[in-house]
Each structure stands twice: as C-alpha cells, then as structure tokens.
Amino acid sequence: MSRDKEYIKSHLDQLSDDEQALLIELIDSKDSLPSKDQKDRIKKNVLSSISTKGPDTAERPRAKHKRSRIRLALAAVALIIILATSFSPAGRYILAEIKERLYFIPGTGEIVRDNQSGVYLLDKPIELTDKSGKLIIKSIIKQGESLLIEMAGDGDMPPKLVLQARDGSEYKSTNSWYASGDGWIGGSHYITPADMLDYRIILSGNIFAPVKLTRAQGVEDYEQLGPTEYKNGLGLTLVASRENGRVRLNPIEHPQAGRRVILYGYIDSEGGYNDNVIITDSNGTSYPLTENKGPSRGANLSFEPNPDISEYHVKIPELLVQYDIREEVKIPIPEDGATVDLNRTLNINGFTLQILRAKRHGDRLKLFVDTDYDSKRAENINTLQLRLPYDSYSYSYHYNDNLVIDHFDLEIRPGDKKLTITFDGLINSLKGPWAFDITSK
Numbered sequence: 001m002s003r004d005k006e007y008i009k010s011h012l013d014q015l016s017d018d019e020q021a022l023l024i025e026l027i028d029s030k031d032s033l034p035s036k037d038q039k040d041r042i043k044k045n046v047l048s049s050i051s052t053k054g055p056d057t058a059e060r061p062r063a064k065h066k067r068s069r070i071r072l073a074l075a076a077v078a079l080i081i082i083l084a085t086s087f088s089p090a091g092r093y094i095l096a097e098i099k100e101r102l103y104f105i106p107g108t109g110e111i112v113r114d115n116q117s118g119v120y121l122l123d124k125p126i127e128l129t130d131k132s133g134k135l136i137i138k139s140i141i142k143q144g145e146s147l148l149i150e151m152a153g154d155g156d157m158p159p160k161l162v163l164q165a166r167d168g169s170e171y172k173s174t175n176s177w178y179a180s181g182d183g184w185i186g187g188s189h190y191i192t193p194a195d196m197l198d199y200r201i202i203l204s205g206n207i208f209a210p211v212k213l214t215r216a217q218g219v220e221d222y223e224q225l226g227p228t229e230y231k232n233g234l235g236l237t238l239v240a241s242r243e244n245g246r247v248r249l250n251p252i253e254h255p256q257a258g259r260r261v262i263l264y265g266y267i268d269s270e271g272g273y274n275d276n277v278i279i280t281d282s283n284g285t286s287y288p289l290t291e292n293k294g295p296s297r298g299a300n301l302s303f304e305p306n307p308d309i310s311e312y313h314v315k316i317p318e319l320l321v322q323y324d325i326r327e328e329v330k331i332p333i334p335e336d337g338a339t340v341d342l343n344r345t346l347n348i349n350g351f352t353l354q355i356l357r358a359k360r361h362g363d364r365l366k367l368f369v370d371t372d373y374d375s376k377r378a379e380n381i382n383t384l385q386l387r388l389p390y391d392s393y394s395y396s397y398h399y400n401d402n403l404v405i406d407h408f409d410l411e412i413r414p415g416d417k418k419l420t421i422t423f424d425g426l427i428n429s430l431k432g433p434w435a436f437d438i439t440s441k
Contacts, residue, residue: 385425
C-alpha cells in the first residue's frame with residue numbers, strides 16, 4: 001500500500017458509518033466537486049490545520065476530543081474529494097474502501113446504517129416449470145417494504161408472479177423489466193409488509209414455491225451465508241449447495257442502488273453472453289460449468305464434482321454490471337452516403353463516451369463512438385442500451401478488438417433530419433478476480 005493510501009486509510013478507519021456515508025454523498029454529488037483552485041486551497045488549509053498540535057492543553061478533554069474528531073472528519077472529506085475527483089489511484093482505492101463498508105437499499109439510493117433496517121436475501125435459486133418452460137428465480141432482495149425479484153427463463157417474456165403471505169394476502173408486481181435473446185432475463189418489484197419474510201411464490205395460478213429470506217445487513221451477515229470477497233467496490237458472497245449430483249453456485253451481489261450484476265462473465269464479439277467461472281480442486285483439476293440448456297446469463301451456474309473431493313476453489317475473473325441512466329442526445333442525420341462529424345463528449349456515471357461521427361446508408365445510420373477504454377482500469381464501458389423514438393425501430397452494436405462498443409447501427413426514416421437517442425442503460429465490464437474456497441458435502 002502506498003504512503004498516500006496508508007495516510008487516508010488511517011483517517012477512514014476512525015470515521016463512523018454516518019461520517020463515511022457523508023463522504024459518499026459529497027463525492028457522488030456533482031455540486032460538491034471542487035475546482036482545481038478550490039482543491040488546492042482546501043488541501044493547504046486542512047493539512048496545515050491537522051498538522052498543528054491542537055487546542056490548548058487547558059481545554060476540557062471532552063471538547064478537545066470533539067474538536068479533534070471534527071478536524072479529522074474534515075481532513076478526510078477534503079482529502080478524499082481531492083483524490084477521488086482527480087481520479088488518482090489512491091482516490092479510487094479509498095472510494096472503493098468506503099463503499100465496501102456500507103450497504104445500499106436497492107433502487108432508493110439510501111444507505112443502511114443501523115440494525116433496524118436490514119437487507120434480506122434469497123440464499124438459493126428457485127427453479128419452477130410451467131407450460132412456457134423453465135423459470136429460475138436468481139435472487140430476491142428485500143429491504144423494508146420493497147422487494148425485488150430477479151429471474152431468467154425460457155420463452156419470449158417473463159410470467160407474472162404473485163406473492164402470497166401466510167394469511168392468504170396476495171401481492172402483485174408494481175413494475176417489471178426484462179430483456180430477451182437467448183431466453184429472457186428480467187426483474188419485478190413488489191411492495192410488501194416489512195415483516196413478510198416467509199411466504200410463497202405463485203406461478204401460473206397453481207404452481208407454488210415456498211420462500212424464506214435470510215438477513216444480510218453487513219459483512220458479518222454475508223459471511224454467515226458463505227465465503228465473501230470484495231474487489232473494486234463490489235462485494236460478492238458465494239453460496240454453494242448440492243442438487244441432483246451437481247454443485248450449484250449462487251453468487252449473491254451486495255446491493256448498491258442503481259447498479260446490478262447482469263453476467264458473471266463477458267459478452268463475446270458476436271454479442272453472445274458467456275459465463276466465466278473457473279473451478280479447480282487442490283490437485284489443479286478443472287471443472288467446467290454444466291452445459292446450460294435452459295435460462296442463461298448466470299442464472300444456472302453449476303458443476304459436477306468429484307465424489308472423492310469436497311474442497312474447491314472458485315474464481316470469477318470478471319463480470320458485467322448495469323447502471324440505470326438517462327442521457328438524451330440529438331443526432332443530425334446526413335444525406336444518404338454522407339458522413340457528419342459530431343465530436344461530442346458525454347460524462348456518464350464518471351465514464352467518458354465520445355460520439356465521433358454518424359454515417360448514413362439508406363435507412364441505416366452508423367453512429368461511431370469511443371469509450372475511452374483503458375486496459376489498466378478495473379472498470380470500462382462495455383456498451384450502452386438505448387431507446388429510439390419509434391418502438392418499431394431496431395438497432396445493433398459492433399465491438400472492437402477490446403470487446404467494447406465501437407459503433408451502433410440504427411434504423412431511421414428516410415425523411416428524418418434528426419434522431420433523438422435516449423441512453424437508458426450503461427453496461428460496464430468490471431475486473432476482479434473474486435475468489436472463494438467452498439466445501440461441498
């Protein structure tokens with residue numbers, strides 16, 4: 001660890017969760033980011049103040065401690081903002097340190113700070129089958145009255161699930177989302193009583209699955225579920241279980257508002273979703289993931305173990321995360337066969353997307369982009385989801401050699417002079433590795 005990291009970490013270790021939460025709010029707020037002059041001034045003033053011997057020794061111990069605490073918090077705030085906003089390695093490191101210690105309520109942006117507002121999780125996937133095919137409930141996350149179910153399945157779109165409490169009360173989804181391709185992947189949101197942790201899921205009116213959620217408020221709770229690993233601001237807990245002679249692996253993502261893991265692996269040059277989970281034993285023998293003939297995209301991670309071996313090492317080298325965003329861009333449409341230079345730069349969630357140029361060919365428009373890819377960076381833009389002004393319009397995207405978006409291919413109307421694009425999903429690749437030692441008996 002560098003001297004800068006040690007210095008800041010020594011301050012961070014002495015801050016409470018509330019103070020750390022304040023730092024995140026300051027760093028994440030665009031209004032809080034100081035200019036270079038402001039940063040230099042803050043750094044000079046704060047560092048000089050904490051380098052003094054402190055208040056007069058005659059001051060009461062209680063007041064001295066309080067003043068020292070405030071000075072310490074201010075120093076940490078200033079230094080972390082300075083480092084984080086300049087994107088230095090120490091700044092990125094310490095920002096990840098803060099976020100790994102705090103837990104977020106999915107979809108609200110609120111931070112869980114006490115024992116009265118816990119996060120509850122499904123510790124094992126649930127498989128159901130009806131006339132449309134197989135359905136895998138990948139995860140359930142509940143905080144207060146909010147409950148989010150993420151799932152994947154066969155067919156073209158997800159079915160509507162109903163939650164039934166012990167007293168017979170039923171709850172339907174308030175909103176949902178899904179994406180189709182090789183099967184579908186999606187999620188549904190419910191509003192349920194805060195104390196409803198034991199219920200059943202109803203599929204197609206007559207297929208039932210009992211559910212009991214497990215508390216996961218902080219590090220200790222996650223570690224009780226299984227081995228836990230933090231890398232680059234993202235925490236994972238791996239729950240392993242036996243099922244039909246296989247070992248099923250269920251990575252549980254520690255939730256953060258506005259972000260979710262969509263694949264434990266990568267997207268290839270053809271746009272295919274590929275799981276990338278490396279499983280070995282103490283002898284160095286590798287175990288491939290079981291062929292996935294049903295729902296895909298990380299919903300069915302399992303392998304066939306050696307009956308004589310119970311200890312395995314599991315490594316997830318990389319994964320894909322998706323952020324909820326909303327960025328609207330108006331693109332001028334050139335004449336057929338012509339190209340227009342755009343040279344527009346967007347800052348999306350701290351990542352840079354350059355919209356370079358647009359080239360038209362008939363009713364198709366190629367939109368060339370540059371994602372500022374850096375192989376040394378832990379997280380890079382992979383692609384972006386977008387919406388066009390007409391639901392019937394299609395689009396596709398093309399990857400370069402680094403497997404990041406190079407250009408979009410958009411459908412347009414012959415008479416259109418401008419095209420309004422709404423980016424509503426940022427998909428990033430995030431490097432690990434996340435490594436776990438599991439026991440399968």
